[in-house]
Structures are given as C-alpha cells and as structure tokens.
Amino acid sequence: MNLVDQLLKADVKKADELETATYQSRKLAKLLGVEGKVDITIREIKSRRVNDLVAYQVDKKGNMDFSKSFDAKLMMCIEGIVDPDLTDKDLQKHFGCTSAKELCEKIFGSEINEISDKISILCGLNGDQEDEIKN
DSSP, rough: OOOOHHHHHHHHGGGGGGOOEEEEEEHHHHHHSSSSSSEEEEEOOOHHHHHHHHHTTOOOSSSSSSGGGGHHHHHHHHEEEEESTOOOOOHHHHHOOHHHHHHHHHHHHHHHHHHHHHHHHHOOOOOOHHHHHHH
16 A cells, blocks of 8 residues: 555544643743643644745845844744743733743743743644764
8 A cells, every 4th residue: 555545544534633732831830830841732833834934034035033032032932832831911911021022031031941841842842853964
C-alpha cells in the first residue's frame, strides 16, 4: 500500500487537531501563593499564524528587528496559552490590564521566553529539524 492509499484511509479530522501540552509556571505559583509550580495548558498555533508572528519581527529590508522580538513572544503566548485564557476581559480587569499582552507580561514576566519556546516546539519550530533533514 502506498502513501496515498494510507492517507485515503486516515481520519481527516486528525489533520486539524492542534497538539497540546502543559507548562509548569513558577511565577504563577508564586502569584497564587502555591508551593512549587502551577500547570498551564499550551497548544500548537496554526502554521500560517506562526509565520505571521515570525514575519512581524522582520523589517522591510528583510533584517530581524530585535525590538519586536519580545512583542512577538507575547503574541505567541497569548495565542498558545489555553488555560488561563489571557483574552478574558474579567481577568484582565482584575489585574488592572487593558489587553491580553499586558496581562501576559504581568502574570508570567520572565517566563514569557520559555513559554514561547515551548509553544514553538509544539508548532514544530526547533533546531532539531535541520539535523533530521540533513540525515
């Protein structure tokens, strides 16, 4: 049986499923007054949107604009964090924030880079891919 035959027998719904995982947040645990870490749910972001987030960091000349890097990571977190829902207006208001970006930065702070990296891995963006293709 060739690959086309196998694909014709595959469950089509699986093609739209986004991978999920948990991230253990020390910062959120501290905020909640809990010992250790608190699990948050993260998920893969669709490829087209990831491309948009990466492109956001590139200027008109094709150079990386590192001043936009942190905002891109915040957007990656907002779209990739499922629980807590950072777009919840009541949650934003409770923390005195006017946007999901502001809330994300307030409650996760220095963990934003790490969370964004974990979401990127779920999206298939990691350095191991280059090695797999070469081998």
